[in-house]
Amino acid sequence: MGESILKIKSYAFAVSIVKLSQRLVSVKKEYVLSKQLLRSGTAVGALIREAEFGQSKADFIHKLSISLKEANESLYWLDLLKDTKYIDEKQYKSLFELNKELVAMLVSSIKTAKRK
Numbered sequence: 060m061g062e063s064i065l066k067i068k069s070y071a072f073a074v075s076i077v078k079l080s081q082r083l084v085s086v087k088k089e090y091v092l093s094k095q096l097l098r099s100g101t102a103v104g105a106l107i108r109e110a111e112f113g114q115s116k117a118d119f120i121h122k123l124s125i126s127l128k129e130a131n132e133s134l135y136w137l138d139l140l141k142d143t144k145y146i147d148e149k150q151y152k153s154l155f156e157l158n159k160e161l162v163a164m165l166v167s168s169i170k171t172a173k174r175k
Contacts, residue, residue: 065107068157079154099130106125116175134155
């Protein structure tokens with residue numbers, strides 16, 4: 060995959076999630092939701108990296124599919140943090156948009172890999 064846009068954006072998303080998690084813990088004293096988001100949000104890029112060296116086409120697709128599930132879970136945690144007022148609309152919108160881009164790219168990559 061090289062330095063694909065998917066790798067770059069998923070890494071940027073993970074960095075943003077780590078920073079948000081740090082702020083939620085230090086400023087808001089929120090530990091449970093931030094840890095869930097930290098886990099799922101950083102897993103997206105990690106699984107994309109794992110897929111690069113998949114043992115087979117099926118393994119590649121499987122890793123990307125799990126990454127897609129983690130991205131979807133991250134959307135849930137972002138929604139919950141916004142609706143419980145731990146993050147504001149601006150923070151939410153920025154991360155939500157990046158996450159939706161990742162979801163779209165992952166869906167497209169999975170479909171492409173299945174056709175080949």
